[in-house]
Amino acid sequence: MNNLINDMFNISMDDTGKFETVNNDGFVSVTIRLKRKMLYCPHCGTKMVSNGISTKKINHKVLSDRNMLIVYEANRYRCRKCNHSEYEKNPFALKGFSQSILMMNQLMIDLHDPCFNYTMLSEKYNMSINEVILYLDSFVTIPHIPLPCNLGIDEIHSSMAKRRNVSYLGVLTDNDSFSLVEILPSRNKTDLNNYLSFVPRKEREAVRYVTIDMWLPYKEMAQKWLPNCIIAVDPFHVIEHLTKDFDRIRIRIMNHCIYGSNAYYLLKTWHKLLYSDRCRLDGEPRYDHVFRCRLNYGDIKKMLLEISDELRIAYDLKEAYRDFNSRCNYETAEKELNDLIYTFAKVRIKEYEEFLQIMVNWKKEIINSFIRSQATGNRLSNAKSEAMNNDIGSNIRISRGLSNFTRFRKRMLYCHNDRLFYSLTGKLTSLKRNLKKKDDDKEKKK
Numbered sequence: 001m002n003n004l005i006n007d008m009f010n011i012s013m014d015d016t017g018k019f020e021t022v023n024n025d026g027f028v029s030v031t032i033r034l035k036r037k038m039l040y041c042p043h044c045g046t047k048m049v050s051n052g053i054s055t056k057k058i059n060h061k062v063l064s065d066r067n068m069l070i071v072y073e074a075n076r077y078r079c080r081k082c083n084h085s086e087y088e089k090n091p092f093a094l095k096g097f098s099q100s101i102l103m104m105n106q107l108m109i110d111l112h113d114p115c116f117n118y119t120m121l122s123e124k125y126n127m128s129i130n131e132v133i134l135y136l137d138s139f140v141t142i143p144h145i146p147l148p149c150n151l152g153i154d155e156i157h158s159s160m161a162k163r164r165n166v167s168y169l170g171v172l173t174d175n176d177s178f179s180l181v182e183i184l185p186s187r188n189k190t191d192l193n194n195y196l197s198f199v200p201r202k203e204r205e206a207v208r209y210v211t212i213d214m215w216l217p218y219k220e221m222a223q224k225w226l227p228n229c230i231i232a233v234d235p236f237h238v239i240e241h242l243t244k245d246f247d248r249i250r251i252r253i254m255n256h257c258i259y260g261s262n263a264y265y266l267l268k269t270w271h272k273l274l275y276s277d278r279c280r281l282d283g284e285p286r287y288d289h290v291f292r293c294r295l296n297y298g299d300i301k302k303m304l305l306e307i308s309d310e311l312r313i314a315y316d317l318k319e320a321y322r323d324f325n326s327r328c329n330y331e332t333a334e335k336e337l338n339d340l341i342y343t344f345a346k347v348r349i350k351e352y353e354e355f356l357q358i359m360v361n362w363k364k365e366i367i368n369s370f371i372r373s374q375a376t377g378n379r380l381s382n383a384k385s386e387a388m389n390n391d392i393g394s395n396i397r398i399s400r401g402l403s404n405f406t407r408f409r410k411r412m413l414y415c416h417n418d419r420l421f422y423s424l425t426g427k428l429t430s431l432k433r434n435l436k437k438k439d440d441d442k443e444k445k446k
């Protein structure tokens, strides 16, 4: 019991003079008074005497199913010689705070998890949203995070970026440790340039690999500021582009089929068989109500590819590139990619023209994506950082109406960096914007 009290309240039963609990409809109120101790005046060293008690209410919601309040009867002492008076050391809360230390600690740990938005935390800890935000602003400090050896640059869609007439935030990640390095207010050249120009030269020179999607400003900025880096394009983005182009071909062919025909039905209903490797083609046949016979996925796929020669060719090209991407290595990549460029150019499907240009313009970077990181042995790609990007995206979605970019950046860096920690201090600072404007308004009112 003593241990439990110690864990839940940060006091020992031996030091406690009064400990009374009242449980009222799921609301627990705990009145605590500590035993008086021998205290000496910090100014003159005289033994201090009792000077009454003072009651403080401290929010201490450490149980998830009920609110808890500590009614702390703090002992006060007075020096008879110099009249100095003071409270005993408060074991529950920092000076001036009405939230317990234990609870604030737990709140700071929860703030580390991007699945929580501020509203959820305010409800969980029975405090206002503004308090939650104020604690984040005050207790987390973000130092300069050095550029990693294996840097990933990507973007994330957010309305916070729209304030600068763009719709994407820039996201810089460490592709070896899968942590977040920086979030920029937009992915455009100016912001990247600003950020990189302040990074010390030595740090910039230490960046060996940069993985990007095919957004030209990333490449230009990497070439300008990271003199020793090898630039690679993220293989996932290349495949994604190719898949979208193939889909446009499928839709064009479908729209040329007679509505209600078998070909239309196949292209409309079963197109996923042309994209996914996950469907077992040799599985048990099932009855198909259109063809009125039992078919398995393999039969359907075969019929799909017989609809049109162009579809078959487009499909084979797409698969050839995917095969190249998954099987090739750095040594043979150049030759194989050249062969692919030749084949794509020869067939001349108009939806693939943009992809052909990508293969030509980004040839070097595609080949570089087959290089493996020395730290992890993985190919250069943003694939694993993508999971982190998804987390950031989910946080934006669940925190509807985020608008303070500075605070958002801080929270996300805190969430996605195990090396960053918080420290509870008595000082509160807010990252609230337009503070000056509000102060001006107040003065006007005066």
Ligand SMILES: [Zn+2]
Pocket: 041, 042, 043, 044, 045, 046, 079, 080, 081, 082, 083, 084
């Ligand atoms: Zn004194």
